Amino acid sequence: MSVTRPAAVVVLAAGEGTRMKSKTPKVLHEICGRSLVGHVVSAARALDPQELVVVVGHAREQVEKHVTDAFEGVRTAYQAEQNGTGHAVRTGLSELGSVPDGVVVVVCGDTPLLSAGTLAALVETHEADRNAVTVLSAEVPDATGYGRIVRDGANGAVTAIVEHKDASDAQRAVREINSGVFAFDGRLLADALGKVRTDNSQGEEYLTDVLGILREAGHRVGASVAGDHREILGINNRVQLAEARRLLNERLLVAAMLAGVTVVDPASVQVDVSVSFEPDAVVHPNTQLSGSTSVGAGAEVGPNSRLHDTCVGADARVDNTVADGAVVGEGASVGPFAYLRPGTRLGVRSKAGTYVELKNASVGEGSKVPHLSYVGDATIGDFTNIGAASVFVNYDGERKHHTTVGSHCRTGSDNMFVAPVTVGDGVYTAAGSVITKDVPPGSLAVARGQQRNIEGWVARKRPGSAAARAAEAAGGGSANDV
Numbered sequence: 321m322s323v324t325r326p327a328a329v330v331v332l333a334a335g336e337g338t339r340m341k342s343k344t345p346k347v348l349h350e351i352c353g354r355s356l357v358g359h360v361v362s363a364a365r366a367l368d369p370q371e372l373v374v375v376v377g378h379a380r381e382q383v384e385k386h387v388t389d390a391f392e393g394v395r396t397a398y399q400a401e402q403n404g405t406g407h408a409v410r411t412g413l414s415e416l417g418s419v420p421d422g423v424v425v426v427v428c429g430d431t432p433l434l435s436a437g438t439l440a441a442l443v444e445t446h447e448a449d450r451n452a453v454t455v456l457s458a459e460v461p462d463a464t465g466y467g468r469i470v471r472d473g474a475n476g477a478v479t480a481i482v483e484h485k486d487a488s489d490a491q492r493a494v495r496e497i498n499s500g501v502f503a504f505d506g507r508l509l510a511d512a513l514g515k516v517r518t519d520n521s522q523g524e525e526y527l528t529d530v531l532g533i534l535r536e537a538g539h540r541v542g543a544s545v546a547g548d549h550r551e552i553l554g555i556n557n558r559v560q561l562a563e564a565r566r567l568l569n570e571r572l573l574v575a576a577m578l579a580g581v582t583v584v585d586p587a588s589v590q591v592d593v594s595v596s597f598e599p600d601a602v603v604h605p606n607t608q609l610s611g612s613t614s615v616g617a618g619a620e621v622g623p624n625s626r627l628h629d630t631c632v633g634a635d636a637r638v639d640n641t642v643a644d645g646a647v648v649g650e651g652a653s654v655g656p657f658a659y660l661r662p663g664t665r666l667g668v669r670s671k672a673g674t675y676v677e678l679k680n681a682s683v684g685e686g687s688k689v690p691h692l693s694y695v696g697d698a699t700i701g702d703f704t705n706i707g708a709a710s711v712f713v714n715y716d717g718e719r720k721h722h723t724t725v726g727s728h729c730r731t732g733s734d735n736m737f738v739a740p741v742t743v744g745d746g747v748y749t750a751a752g753s754v755i756t757k758d759v760p761p762g763s764l765a766v767a768r769g770q771q772r773n774i775e776g777w778v779a780r781k782r783p784g785s786a787a788a789r790a791a792e793a794a795g796g797g798s799a800n801d802v
Contacts, residue, residue, distance in 0.1 A: 324447060327371065327422030327506050329364040330412035333357045333387075333429030334377025334399040339557045345379040346555065347429040348386055351565040352572065353592025353610055356555055357383070359432035359568075361391050362593075366436030367425065367443065373412040374429070375399050404524025405500075406516045413510055420506030423447070426527065428500050430555045432564055433571075438546050439501075445544035446503035452539030453509070453531055455481070456501035458549035466497035467528070469543055478541040481528050496545065499552035502527070503544075508534055568593075581615075589622075598634070616650070630660070633668075646678075649685070667702070681712075684727065696720075697739065701727030707751065708733045726761065 337346020347357035354362070357374065364372055372391075376383045377399040384396045397415035399408050409426055413419070423443055427434065438456070446454035455478060457469045463484075468491050470480040481498045482491050512533040516525045535541050546552055555561050572593060573586045580599030583589055588605040594612055597603075601615040604622030609615070613627045616634035621627065623640065630643040633650035641655040645662030648654055651669040658672050663680030666672060670683045673690035681695045684702035689695055691708035697720050698712045704725055712723045713736055721739035725731065729743060732751035737743070744761030753767040779788050 324423060324443065326367050326369040326425050326443060326503075327420035328413075328416060329367060329369040329372045329425045329427065330409055331357065331360055331364060331372070331374040331427050331429050332405060332408050332412075333360075333383060334375050334402055334408055335430075336378040336402075337430070337556065340561075341558075345383055347383060348379075349555070349561055351432055351561065352568045352590075353594050354432075355386060355390075356432045357387065357429040358390055359593075360427055360429050360434060361387065361394060363434050363436045363439055364425065364427060365391065365394075367439055369425070370422070371395065371416055371420070373397050373415050375408045375412045377402050377408075403518075404522065405527035406513055406525030406529060409509070409527055410513045410525070413513070419510045422506055424504045424506040424509055426502045426504065428554060431499075431501070431552060432555065433551045433553055433567060434501065435551055438548075438551050441547075442501065442503050442544045445542065449542045450540065451503075451542040452505050452534040454503045454542045454544055455531070456499040456503075456546060456552065457496050457543040458499055458546040458552045459495045460497055460549045461495070463492070463495050463497050468492070468494040469496040469498060470494070471496075471543070476542070478531070478543050479535070481531060496543070497552075498528070499546065500554070501552065504530070505539075508539060512537075584622075625655075698723040698725065698737075700725045701729070701745065703727055704729040705731070707731045707735055707749075710735045710737070713738045 333347045335346060340346045340349065348355045361374065373395045374387050375397045380398055387394055387396060395415055397412045399411045423446060425439065425443065442454060442456050465484050467481045467483050468487055469478055470482055470491060471477065472479050509530065512530040515533050516529045518525055531541050550567055553564060555564055569590055572591050573583050573589060576597050577583055581597045582602045584603065585605040589603050590608045592610045595609045596614045598617040600618045602620040604620065606624045607622035608626045611629035613630045615621055615632045618635040619632045621632060621638045625638055625641045627643045630646045632638055632648045633652065635650060636648045636652045638648060639655035641658045641660065643660035646660035646664040648666050649668045649670055652666045653671045657675050659677040660672065661679035664678040665682040667683055667685040667687065669686050671688040671690060672678055675692045676689050677694045679696040681698045683689060683700045686703040687700050689706045693706055693710040695712045697714040704727060710731060714720050723737045723739045723741050725743040726745035726747060728745060729747045731749045732753060734752045735749055736754040738754065738756045741755055741758060743759045746762045747759045748764045749755060750766040750768065753765060755765055755767055759765045778791050782788050
């Protein structure tokens with residue numbers, strides 16, 4: 321949809337949100353990997369406005385830092401006292417330094433489901449109908465508690481917004497409600513804001529009063545109806561926060577499935593807005609994907625997996641796994657019950673198997689860490705097999721040290737690699753070895769004590785026990801054996 325570039329978008333994010341009952345400012349609560357105000361700013365930026373101003377108030381420093389860190393080029397305006405929505409918009413416009421010449425869009429910072437397409441449709445309707453102000457409205461199943469949109473039956477223009485408590489029975493039957501999102505003619509808005517009065521029960525400047533001022537001056541007031549009434553939902557408590565999260569998550573999964581991703585059980589899968597998929601990826605039940613996680617073509621993730629900032633290559637398999645800041649190579653296999661910590665890099669067709677933990681470790685192409693092992697601060701070459709129950713001993717109590725294992729190595733079970741140490745290419749190590757010295761390429765490393773059998777020990781030390789009786793029956797010697 322092509323619309324004129326707005327002169328400005330003003331995001332109202334100054335309120336405290338006491339019903340959230342939280343130390344975190346309401347607009348900084350997150351759903352699907354982005355703050356409430358972040359969702360709104362992201363939708364607004366899609367309009368490519370000349371200016372984008374976020375009006376802050378409660379927890380000013382936190383909100384300002386969050387917005388400016390997350391979005392380049394966004395300005396903030398400080399509303400020291402929350403004297404109403406009209407006052408907040410005046411505060412935002414004053415940050416611009418001059419009266420905007422063009423469309424000004426005003427949005428609420430707690431409406432995370434609002435889409436860029438709906439905002440674009442609002443601006444398009446505003447321009448097409450030559451309105452002084454256009455309100456974004458929605459038709460809802462139950463309008464109880466909402467301000468009703470009252471229209472002129474002849475031309476569809478908005479004649480009033482009537483609050484529920486003030487509405488007549490006929491007006492209460494109307495299901496079209498005010499969202500609190502508007503498109504204004506910038507110059508008319510600035511002039512009307514100067515005429516808003518505070519002689520109301522709250523002693524505040526209401527933005528909705530601008531509509532009446534402009535209509536009385538002979539200007540047209542219109543409305544643009546949102547295609548999905550759920551987009552205008554504002555968040556005031558944790559129940560509404562959870563519902564918005566559910567709806568947005570559903571939207572994200574539907575988009576992924578329509579793009580060729582199989583989501584086996586959408587009800588049990590959670591994703592962030594920043595997660596990406598390629599066609600033919602498969603997401604199994606009870607899986608959470610967050611941050612910059614990406615899932616390649618033909619890859620399968622889950623069930624029972626949680627991946628954050630993790631890249632899963634094409635045709636890889638990640639099963640019952642927790643991963644954070646990891647890269648899983650094409651065709652690699654992970655899990656079940658694996659833990660990939662930050663800095664893990666698994667090569668093409670490599671494996672991190674059952675009860676394996678890796679941290680800051682690079683595993684080469686075709687290499688395997690199949691069972692019950694910890695690999696930390698290490699580099700493993702190509703086509704190497706790490707034996708079961710191996711530990712890369714990387715910490716001396718003060719510093720972390722690095723271990724290097726070459727390509728085409730076969731390390732025995734229950735090995736300890738005490739860093740810093742280098743194991744060359746083509747090396748074999750014996751089971752139960754503690755490797756503390758570098759191993760030259762092509763060597764067999766054996767680092768364990770000589771086995772010694774003390775016959776008759778059980779009969780002497782545990783006489784009459786089940787073990788002693790079993791040993792005697794098996795001809796395992798008596799207490800007199802030396």
